[in-house]
Amino acid sequence: MKKISVLLAATVLASAMASTAWSKTLVYCSEGSPEGFDPAIYTAGTTFDASSRTVYSRLVEFKHGKTEVEPGLADSWTVSDDGLTYTFKLHPGVKYQTTDFFTPTRDLNADDVVFSFERQLKADSPWAKYVAGVSYEYAAGMGFPELIKSVEKVDDLTVKFTLNHPEAPFLADLAMDFASVVSKEYADKLQADGKMEQMNQMPLGTGPFTFVAYQPDAVIRYKANESYYKGKEKIDDLVFAITPDASVRAQKLKAGECHIMPYPNAADVKDLKADSSLKVLEQPGLNVSYLAYNTQQAPFDKPEVRKALNMAINKQAIVDAVFQGAGQVAKNPIPPTMWSYNDAVKDDAYSPDEAKKALEAAGVKDLSMKIWAMPVSRPYMLNARRAAELMQADLAKVGVKVEIVTHEWAEYLKLSKDVKRDGAAILGWTGDNGDPDNFLDTLLGCEAVGGNNRAQWCNKEFDALVKKAKKTADVAERTKLYEEAQVVFKKEAPWATIDHSTEFVPMSAKVSGYVQDPVGVHRFDGVDIAE
């Protein structure tokens, strides 16, 4: 009798344990706290990782690991011949997430799309300033208010965008984080309840993961969206453990306390690669770092002088010292992974002797100059100070005296864009949407002088090429135009292009399906973890 009861108890216990569902949790050690959860009002990658990439979806999405777009909330689209009208057909039956703070009563429809954009474009929208100091920075930065004439609902599942002028990168722009589609129903309710700020604190969307809770500066919790229109994710729970220090992130990964981490210290990468329980993904980042001469300041207004100085700088040594080899020397302003990269362009070969001769030929003697170095580490330039020191030594060899200047980051950003800036400044850029326009026009176009164009360089030929390339959607034609533009760039040398840095994402060997995103965001859709 006793034996049977023991057996019975054992069976009950065993079946109870078998039926207990193990929820699969993925822990991501993030590098910082999100500024908020409304991706339209912020620009930081940290914020996007925690909001747009988890909770929201967009009309079109970047293919995993690529900068090409694929259907997202829109199943298909047509573009008019004049490039001014884009009509999107929405995927039917896309459900919004159900949370404990809001239950949606309808599926996604055109009203939501129209609302998501109009709130960013219309100054009279009640959402234009829904909390003090709100700015739809990305939308404005991409020129949307001037670009978009109207966003209209054609029917419940069709949305029409009418543009003021053709814009080839428009589709790529719609895959960006600020273009995430929010819930009009949720927004209306928040407005009616007088709780509009909640849009930025408790997000609700159609994305792969539903927001559960945020413990400030500590943990963000998500669970898989059961009704995700692309199918429920394999991971059940997603947790962001906010770990600001890179060395500590590496320790957590090694201890198994998190599964994926971003931005390791360059010095830790070797150690992490050697750990058999981990794997380290790497790919060239969609970025560039450069030394921008002030082309409006003599003698840097002469291309021969700029090219001569370029020849004096040993870029490989900078890549080795500053990036510990995790990068490649840059010859063009766009990275090699970007389409239209012109590999035929020849870099200014490193040769102090040639540089000296070229400087003499240009009539430059006893040159003294300033080099501005950033005080912070950025993904495209890990240690600008060190890079500046190496350049200082290189330029001394050709008789140029360099004084290194630095300012606190906010001040640096402000002062370096001044047209009257004294000296050359080190800075960089990470691409937003995988379109060459985002580098070439944004950083080197005439309109950007005094702004993003830190070389203060306005070259009619270059500008004409990039402006023309904006107007056509024909990729082959655009490629040709951008290739020509890169040739002009090399000839005129407003920058010394330094490096395209490699991005690493160390993770547990048990993780699968994680693909590095060229634009640098961290996506968890499609990720799985072995038990």
Next chain:
Amino acid sequence: MFRFFIGRLAVLIPTFLGVSIIAFAFIRLLPGDPVMLMSGERVMAPERHAEIMHDLGLDRPVYVQYLDYLGNLVQGDLGSSIVTKRPVLQEFASLFPATLELSICAMLFAVILGIPAGIFAAVKRGTWFDQGVMGVALVGYSMPIFWWGLLLIVLFSNTLHWTPVSGRISLMYFFKPVTGFMLIDSLISGQAGAFKSAFQSLILPTIVLGTIPLAVIARQTRSAMLEVLGEDYVRTARSKGLAPLRVVGVHALRNAMIPVVTSIGLQVGVLLGGAILTETIFSWPGIGKWMVDAVFKRDYTVVQGGLLLIAAIIMLVNLIVDLMYGLINPRIRH
């Protein structure tokens, strides 16, 4: 006693006013502003920049902004963070308990180990124990916090697996904060193993944060004790034949405690001001990192509000320390 309190209150108001002016002015002296910082390398069009600055009221003359701020302050409104848009008071309230819990633990660690160590070092002056304690205190005081923290993590978390690497509690525990103190909330939640996890998570940060106060208190106790032990009345007590423990523990210690308590009070002020390095290493979501990040982002309202709140707390701590003098030394009754 009443007069003492009134006197203190009278000082409170000008002090707060002074702190608010300093906080207000200091953050605005730094070049750059929160709006341009939010867009980073991406340069904002000047018109839009001006528009947002206007929305935030930051284009008004500084004294106008200050009076407006003061007006809100007396109504208890500390404004909202320029970056996260959340009320400053709400952010502070969600982050302060973490700093408080850690500071209390670090102070207890420092006091429980430091005072006895200082006493023994003084009593056994000149011996190996004395030299050893003071040597360790010097090392502790000189140790770079960052390095010390990482060292402990590598040893105890990654090699011995005795403690977690960082965080206040293991991620598998998820409950709504009641008091904000993880030790208390984990008990309230009733989840098995939660308290143990919270306790384990506290060990390394407590040691790291408490190391410098420990060193300071040990040295302070030792010098104060040495001074007191050399006094006539101690010699008298000894010659009267009192037990050494009574001489040291009752007669000497109480008098030595005044400077030590002052020192503890000052250390608490330092701890509460934000253990920025410890908080960064151990991903401890407290006010230290919050404040420093706010300065870097030029989040004016957070810096102003945070400084005022921290000043208020430090003033409270000083008040308690002053009251404690009365407990220790009857001659200093207020």
